[in-house]
Amino acid sequence: MPFISKIERQSDYHLFPSTTPIVIDNGASYFRIGWAGETEPRVIFRNIVQRPRHKATGETVTIVGDHDPALLRYFDCTRSGPRSAFDSNVVYQFEIMEYILDFAFDRLGANGSRIDHPVLITECACNPVQSRSKMAELLFETYGVPSVAFGVDAAFSYKYNQQLGVCGKDGLALCPGFTTTHVIPFIDGEPVYKGSCRTNIGGYHITDYLKQLLLLKYPHHMARFTWEKVEDLKMEHCYIAQDYFSEVRLFQKGDKEAEDKTRCWQLPWIPPPTEEPPSEEEIARKAAIKERQGQRLREMAEAKRSSRINELENELHGLEFLLQQLEHVEEHNIPSFLSETGYVSKQEIESAVQKVTQSLRKAKGEPKGDQVEAEEKTDPATNERFPLINIPDNMLTPEQLKEKRRQLFLKTTSEGRQRAKQKRFESELERERKNQQDEEKRLENPELYLEQLRAKYKDLSEKVEQRKRLKTNGNHTNGNNFSGGVGRGERLNAAQRERMRLLTTAAFDRGKGEDTFGARDEDWQLYKLMSKDNDDDDEGPDQDEAEMARLSLRLQELDPTFVPKSEIVTSQPVEVPRLRPLTKEDFQILLGVERFRCPEILFRPNWIAVDQAGLDEMTGVSIRRLSPVGQEVEERLTNSIFITGGSCLYPGMSKRLVAGIRMIRPCGSPIRVVKASDPVLDAWRGAAAYATAPQFLTQTFSRTDYYEKGEDWLRRYQLRYTL
Incomplete structure (x- = not known):
């Protein structure tokens, strides 16, 4: 499988004799490999493996260590994240370790899978025998390494700096690594592992x-x-x-010293383009454009209204001419004459004339005329339909009295329907008139009209909310405009309080003796008073809410950004949109206490x-x-x-x-x-210097020894660092 890496492949692998050891510092963070006797490792990369799939071909590609982030846009990395062969500081995923060694030997310049050089590889202190055995098996079986030696990275770093005179023969080696921290005591230049300890904390x-x-x-x-x-x-x-709590108190004060210790990381930020305020000529030009648009809208509305009036007048003239012709037609020829016009009877034509006349008055904005007044007049056939109404009761028989009551009920119902129809007609005319006036105001000045609508809607909404609040908490306030908890009586309107007064009075009057309520006809008048439609206080809220709903619909038509009060969830805070433009400070990362x-x-x-x-x-x-x-x-x-x-x-x-x-x-x-002189590379340098000693081969074990002695010999294997 192909590898992806930006590390160049070494070309001098064949120049080194087979007796030159290969030195590997197998750390949990970075993998370093090079030749014994050199001062720097040849190849360094992160000790991780990632195996994504190519988005186009579906081929699995192995990415070891560092890579170019720009290449990842061609691969699907959602199912394959970076993986390490380590659990804390112990190698346990040898499948991943094989990918890493393949890549390391390839970058070192090895041709083929066989390695003919001795290998010195580092491990953690007190490495488990199982991990060491698997690593030896991997090196011997897969790569054919002739001999292998295992050493502790912290011990190699200590011995290297001991040669430089940094530390003595006796001492303590503290190694805070990537995932763990070790302390290893040294006595006479050799590590004493029974005194070592480990903490699972690292970089x-x-x-x-x-x-x-x-x-x-x-x-x-x-x-x-x-x-x-x-x-x-x-x-x-x-x-x-040096003193954590003193340092924290220093940052709590926020003085000049804390500011000096704060670091700032500036993220990429592009300032928004500055917009210059419009000039007076631009403002005048926009105002002229708005005025022309308003004038054009007014002209279009007036032309539409005139066209509608002309159409209705022509239709009315046609119907009146048809009625005039119908008067000169003989009665037996009327059906044939009407069949050509599309009407069935003369009454249908008159009804059409009435409807067209009403539509014409609406279009012209005229008040009610003779037609409406004519509808209020009593039908001439009323006397014929209800003949017993005007006859006194003493002149009628019992059966005729029952019929008279029925006729009175029918006449009252008919008149009520007529009055309701008339009321609806008047309200419709009034609504049309208001709409016409509102349209004229809007066309004259759209911005002022919209502002007035908003102000009126706001006043009505506050009025309705105040009324609801008083209805819930009562009409009593504590002097600070805050409603207090009051009794039920103060939450009732005037009509409800009147009903309660009547009931209380009747109960008080009848409670002194025997309960004889209902024995007299006057007692039943109380129910009439209780059921009387005297809820005058409720008409105001209904009218206000209806007007509020009308204004809400009007504002939604004219202003797309308008949100009615009923659609705002008051139980949750409304997130205010960000109006302030983002500045350079919004893209700064400050590191203070975190340092x-x-x-x-x-x-x-x-x-x-x-x-x-x-x-x-x-x-x-x-x-x-x-x-x-x-x-x-x-x-x-x-x-x-x-x-x-x-x-x-x-x-x-x-x-x-x-x-x-x-x-x-x-x-x-x-x-x-x-x-250490170089805390990162001294472990590899110490191992490289150790591998150049002539006695190094005596500290290794060969592939033959591994096959003969097996894992038990690895259990007793211990490297001596003083040669």
Whole structure:
């Protein structure tokens, strides 16, 4: 399967003899490979593997280590994220480890899958035998390596700096790595693993903690905080505080010193184009355009109204002419004459004349005329339909009295229908007149008309809300315009209070003696008073709500952005749209407390729910595990505390360790903390220098030994670092 990488392939692999060892620093973060005796590794890449599919061909491609992010747009990475062969600091995914070794040997320049050079590979302290056995099996079976040696990376770094005079033969090696932190004591130049200890805290946890803090602080810039970028921010800006709580109080005060320690990361930002205010000529030009548009709309409306009036007048003249012709037609010829006109009877033509006349008056905006008054007059056939109405009761028989009551009921019902019809007609005319006036006002000045509509709608809505609030809480206020809790009586309107008064009075009058309510006809008048339509107070709210609904519909027609009050959810806060334009400060990431809060977990792992010892406590644990070694040996150990690994590069690490270790050691104990010359590459350089020694081959085991002795021999295998 093809590899994707921007690392160039070495071309001098065949120039090295087969006796030259290949040195591999197999770290959880980075993989380094090179030749023994050199000062720099040939190939360095991240120790991860990703296997996405190509979007076009569907082919699975292996991406090892660093790659060009621009290539990922051609691949589907949703189902295959970056994977590591490590669990903490132990290799357990050897399928991924095989991809990494394939890529490493290929970049080193090896042709084919067979490696004819001895291999020195690093591992963690106290590596499990199962992991070491699987790694030996992979190297022997897959690559045909002639011999293999395993060594601890922190021990190689310690021995390399010991040769440089940085640390002594006796000391403590602190190695805060990518996922774990180790402390290994050295006595007479050799590591004593029974005194070593480990904490599952490293650079990975610091980066993850910093990423979480930034995502909580700047959630709108979530896509910017990639793992690689947060790793760069950590290595560039984080430091170790000498006293964490004093440093926090310093940032709480927010004085000049805190501002000096705050770092700013400016994200890409393009300022919006500045818009100049329109000139007076532009304003006048736009006003003239609006005026012309309004005049054109008024002319169009007037032309439409005139056309409608002409059509109705022509239709009315035609119907009147038809009625005039119908008067001169003989009665037996009327059906044949009407069949040609499309009407059935003369009454239908008169009804059509009446409808056209009403439509014409509506179009002209005229008030009700003789036609409406004629409808109010009593039908001439009324007397014929109800002959008993005007006859006195003493002149009628009992059967005729029943018929007279029925005729009175029918006449009253008919007149009620007529009055309701007349009322509807008048309200329709009034509505048409108001609409006509509103349209004329709108055409004269659309902006002023819309503003007046909004103001009227606002006043009505406030009035209705106030009435509802008073109806719910009562008409009593506490002087601050806040409604207070009152009795039910104050929440009733006038009609309801009148009904309650009548009931209370009747009950009081009848409660003194025997209950004889209903024995007299006058008692039943109380129900008439109670059921009387005297809810005058309720007519106002109904009219206001109807007018509010009319204004709402009108505003929705004229203003698309208008939202009625009923559609606004009052139980949830309405999100106010961002009106302020984004500025340069909105794209700045400020690193203040996060600079020292994230590396602090190396000393306080319980902050991220890891119940283990910190860096300073681990030295005391390691020394106690060595006891009894004598006070002189303990002083030599604390006098050469060596720190290596990528996580010891934070400023202030050495001083913080000195202060922390001094608190757990006896008073007067010599404490000296030294840092590796290159904490990142010294492990590989120490291994490369160790592999050049003539006695190196005596510390390896061959493929033949592996086949003969097997895994049990690997259990007893121990590398000596002093040759």
